[in-house]
Amino acid sequence: AQKVTQAQTEISVVEKEDVTLDCVYETRDTTYYLFWYKQPPSGELVFLIRRNSFDEQNEISGRYSWNFQKSTSSFNFTITASQVVDSAVYFCALSEAVDGGSQGNLIFGKGTKLSVKP
Amino acid sequence: DAGVTQSPTHLIKTRGQQVTLRCSPKSGHDTVSWYQQALGQGPQFIFQYYEEEERQRGNFPDRFSGHQFPNYSSELNVNALLLGDSALYLCASSDPLTSRSYEQYFGPGTRLTVT
Secondary structure (H helix, E strand, C coil): CCEEECCCCEEEEECCCCEEECCEEECCCCCEEEEEEEECCCCCCEEEEEEECCCCCCEEECCEEEEEEHHHCEEEEEECCCCHHHCEEEEEEEEEEEHHHEECCCEECCCEEEEEEC | CCCCEEECCEEEECCCCCEEEEEECCCCCCEEEEEEECCCCCCEEEEEEECCEEEEECCCCCCEEEEECCCCCEEEEECCCCHHHCEEEEEEEECCCCCCCCCCEECCCEEEEEC
């Protein structure tokens, strides 16, 4: 069965601190995709990153970085020098390839609420 | 370039009633997925439409049905509403024929309250 676990329900940090959001996934497939989405109070899910199961290279985008480790089935997300605008709920999601490569549905974790205080 | 749009923004219904939610996908996208997000939870997949047909379905009862139109817009219908159907309903679109086919773009959602 496919499952995504975000063990941290809420995290509170002070501005400029670094913070890491944990994500552990379960899947039996060899081809799958991992995602992070941000959900601000407005409710709209904002796509942050996609990783496929064959690419374990870590990625950095500005203050954001992602650490994908297949050996531990983890896809962690780090925000460096956090800012108040980073306050939101962050979701990790898993999708398996179906129909010869097309995307399956997204399976989300329960989310981690990040509060960055000034 | 318009993103995913949904209507209405908010809706209040009574138990037993029926509701229709609407979604217009991002320009160039032909696949629409619907998700239900209960308060404090992650979104849960309801179903996905492609070429006007339901391609995948999550673990939701038959009270939840949908439709996709030739212009790729979509509707989600829920019959015999229950209090537990109160949630944020999110629509997402994607284009399976591009290299970015695995990126789903979400709309702002419709907040449904059942009383």
